[in-house]
Amino acid sequence: MGQWRRRIHHHHHQYQFPRRIALPAAALLLLFLAVSLLSFSLPVPPLTGHLGLASSSRRSLGSSRSRRRPPNSSDGEMDGGFSDIRKNERAAPIDLWGSKLASNFYGCSNSSGKFLDSSVTTQPDRYLIIVTSGGLNQQRTGIVDAVVAARILNATLVVPKLDQRSFWKDSSNFSEIFDIDWFISFLAKDVNIIKEPPEKGGKTVKPFKMRVPRKCTPRCYLNRVLPAILKKHVIRMTKYDYRLSNKLDKDLQKLRCRVNYHALRFTDPIQELGEKLIKRMREKSRYFIALHLRFEPDMLAFSGCYFGGGEKEKRDLSSIRKRWKTLHINDPEKGRRQGRCPLTPEEVGLMLRALGYRSDVHIYVASGEIYGGEDTLAPLKLLFPNFHTKETLSTKEELTPFLTHSSRMAAIDFIVCDGSDAFVTNNNGNMAKILAGRRRYFGHKRTIMPIAKQLYPLFMNRANISWDAFSSQIQIVQKRFIGEPMEIMPGRGEFHANPAACICEKTDIKSLVELNSSSNRESVRSTEISKPIGEPTYPIYTDEEADRSDTEDDPAERGEMIEMEAEDDSLVRQEDSELEEILSD
Numbered sequence: 404m405g406q407w408r409r410r411i412h413h414h415h416h417q418y419q420f421p422r423r424i425a426l427p428a429a430a431l432l433l434l435f436l437a438v439s440l441l442s443f444s445l446p447v448p449p450l451t452g453h454l455g456l457a458s459s460s461r462r463s464l465g466s467s468r469s470r471r472r473p474p475n476s477s478d479g480e481m482d483g484g485f486s487d488i489r490k491n492e493r494a495a496p497i498d499l500w501g502s503k504l505a506s507n508f509y510g511c512s513n514s515s516g517k518f519l520d521s522s523v524t525t526q527p528d529r530y531l532i533i534v535t536s537g538g539l540n541q542q543r544t545g546i547v548d549a550v551v552a553a554r555i556l557n558a559t560l561v562v563p564k565l566d567q568r569s570f571w572k573d574s575s576n577f578s579e580i581f582d583i584d585w586f587i588s589f590l591a592k593d594v595n596i597i598k599e600p601p602e603k604g605g606k607t608v609k610p611f612k613m614r615v616p617r618k619c620t621p622r623c624y625l626n627r628v629l630p631a632i633l634k635k636h637v638i639r640m641t642k643y644d645y646r647l648s649n650k651l652d653k654d655l656q657k658l659r660c661r662v663n664y665h666a667l668r669f670t671d672p673i674q675e676l677g678e679k680l681i682k683r684m685r686e687k688s689r690y691f692i693a694l695h696l697r698f699e700p701d702m703l704a705f706s707g708c709y710f711g712g713g714e715k716e717k718r719d720l721s722s723i724r725k726r727w728k729t730l731h732i733n734d735p736e737k738g739r740r741q742g743r744c745p746l747t748p749e750e751v752g753l754m755l756r757a758l759g760y761r762s763d764v765h766i767y768v769a770s771g772e773i774y775g776g777e778d779t780l781a782p783l784k785l786l787f788p789n790f791h792t793k794e795t796l797s798t799k800e801e802l803t804p805f806l807t808h809s810s811r812m813a814a815i816d817f818i819v820c821d822g823s824d825a826f827v828t829n830n831n832g833n834m835a836k837i838l839a840g841r842r843r844y845f846g847h848k849r850t851i852m853p854i855a856k857q858l859y860p861l862f863m864n865r866a867n868i869s870w871d872a873f874s875s876q877i878q879i880v881q882k883r884f885i886g887e888p889m890e891i892m893p894g895r896g897e898f899h900a901n902p903a904a905c906i907c908e909k910t911d912i913k914s915l916v917e918l919n920s921s922s923n924r925e926s927v928r929s930t931e932i933s934k935p936i937g938e939p940t941y942p943i944y945t946d947e948e949a950d951r952s953d954t955e956d957d958p959a960e961r962g963e964m965i966e967m968e969a970e971d972d973s974l975v976r977q978e979d980s981e982l983e984e985i986l987s988d
């Protein structure tokens with residue numbers, strides 16, 4: 404998201420962070436990266452497999468098929484499929500616009516019979532106020548978790564306050580982004596939610612301010628927050644992001660899904676424009692790709708990666724980088740090798756073409772400020788000339804009411820990306836993860852999250868191998884992460900990206916019956932899914948990685964007791980979190 408922020412004085416400051424603040428930020432970055440790596444390090448065929456492919460197609464060097472650029476759609480590249488390489492050397496082509504297996508699964512977030520009604524659980528005199536943090540989608544995770552935290556504490560939740568002072572600078576309040584009445588009524592049975600903080604004798608009760616560590620478990624809430632809420636009655640937590648553990652029992656995970664996928668709806672004006680843009684994309688072609696492209700200068704500078712822009716890029720990015728005194732010199736090559744660098748627009752384009760999307764496909768690009776602007780986008784536009792954005796699809800009048808609000812602009816992109824047939828990102832930020840999870844929940848819509856670490860050597864080698872070999876290798880690598888059911892083990896990765904507790908498989912009998920009457924005949928039994936993965940057998944707690952990700956706390960906050968905040972938390976906030984927020988779209 405967020406590019407449309409109004410950061411007028413931003414670049415004129417040289418922020419110098421006190422160590423106490425810079426360290427948590429750096430630690431958070433590491434955590435972010437670690438989690439990204441964990442969730443993407445999926446097994447791939449050994450490298451020798453790639454080499455074999457590469458060398459076999461090198462034999463055809465010189466023929467028209469050894470082009471180093473993708474062929475134009477007009478010359479039949481996709482129609483003949485992969486006739487130009489012997490069949491057994493080629494990965495089976497992926498289904499570009501959907502998953503055949505998807506129809507065997509459905510989103511299931513209803514609570515179990517054991518989950519008591521909020522009228523039973525809600526205790527009087529327990530109120531939770533939270534203030535979210537970061538960009539729109541990071542705030543969304545905070546809202547989701549706040550509902551669950553209130554439920555754990557048997558407390559009434561005050562509608563979350565949005566972060567209006569973040570890097571992204573958006574003054575919108577909750578009701579200007581989300582349908583507040585729908586939010587409250589949809590969750591009425593789960594958690595009592597009120598719009599305004601409680602009053603006593605006509606006066607707002609002064610809340611007790613505290614924070615919990617990141618990824619605080621339910622037990623952690625009961626140990627740390629419950630005593631405080633019993634005593635003080637109204638608790639206020641700021642910077643509420645990732646404050647609840649990834650791992651929770653199934654009913655609480657399902658509550659997360661009810662909030663995220665059902666209770667949070669954008670307001671009508673946002674929803675209407677988003678849907679209008681989807682409709683306009685569909686008028687152009689039957690299917691479309693949405694690409695969430697993060698390539699803002701700050702984000703690139705912070706990543707420490709090199710994106711091929713020569714001396715100018717190095718100068719530009721290193722001058723931005725100087726704003727963060729505590730960033731050490733890094734090795735751009737290493738970053739790429741480790742898959743920590745967002746793909747360039749050209750790399751995304753090449754990956755998509757390699758996967759089989761033709762140059763005549765229409766692509767919606769959700770992005771903000773792009774470093775290098777049109778020059779950076781040019782190679783992508785060459786690969787996909789039918790290039791659209793919300794700016795090109797809407798009239799000035801339609802977009803104007805949203806322009807000055809980065810979160811509303813991000814929400815429009817969110818809707819179009821969600822409505823696309825194939826969604827692809829060049830990054831592993833919050834929007835990418837939330838949309839990936841959402842698309843799994845709503846029918847495993849095709850979602851391509853680049854496995855940067857494994858794609859990197861292929862991009863490096865691109866000039867030296869034929870297009871066909873390149874394409875085939877990209878397919879082999881990326882096929883593992885295109886939004887198929889069960890491609891990530893339940894419990895692995897972040898819950899927002901892999902909401903396994905909320906995805907159920909149709910029972911055998913039922914799916915057989917349905918298959919009988921549908922055209923999707925072959926899918927159930929003839930697939931790679933080797934073990935039954937019906938909902939009751941989900942090993943929700945058994946995954947080590949999930950466990951680890953919950954204990955991999957922000958080191959600076961580990962062991963922290965209830966942290967009292969200064970009276971005026973604006974003093975505490977200031978710019979301390981700018982670093983994180985560059986990553987927190």
Ligand SMILES: *[C@@H]1O[C@H](CO)[C@@H](O)[C@H](O)[C@H]1NC(C)=O
Nearest residue numbers: 474475476477478762785788
């Ligand atoms: C392929 O497309 C490019 C860009 O649209 C165009 O310049 C080129 O002439 C085309 N090549 C062929 C063989 O059609």
Ligand SMILES: *[C@@H]1O[C@H](CO)[C@@H](O)[C@H](O)[C@H]1NC(C)=O
Nearest residue numbers: 509510511512513514515907
């Ligand atoms: C979930 O609950 C809703 C409302 O009670 C009901 O309409 C729906 O069928 C339920 N879904 C499933 C999958 O049980």
Ligand SMILES: *[C@@H]1O[C@H](CO)[C@@H](O)[C@H](O)[C@H]1NC(C)=O
Nearest residue numbers: 519523524555556557625629
């Ligand atoms: C919340 O209410 C339920 C049902 O009354 C009770 O079992 C549980 O212990 C309560 N938890 C807290 C933290 O008050």
Ligand SMILES: *[C@@H]1O[C@H](CO)[C@@H](O)[C@H](O)[C@H]1NC(C)=O
Nearest residue numbers: 574575576577578579598599
């Ligand atoms: C949210 O903003 C709208 C429009 O500026 C305003 O009418 C409303 O009172 C605000 N709500 C809260 C809770 O501040």
Ligand SMILES: *[C@@H]1O[C@H](CO)[C@@H](O)[C@H](O)[C@H]1NC(C)=O
Nearest residue numbers: 860862863864865866867868
């Ligand atoms: C590509 O091939 C050239 C010439 O054969 C060689 O010098 C170069 O190192 C190769 N590049 C890569 C990335 O393998």
Ligand SMILES: *[C@@H]1O[C@H](CO)[C@@H](O)[C@H](O)[C@H]1NC(C)=O
Nearest residue numbers: 912914915916917918919920
């Ligand atoms: C599927 O259809 C076939 C023939 O059309 C029928 O014999 C079979 O019983 C059906 N299976 C189920 C599970 O309904």
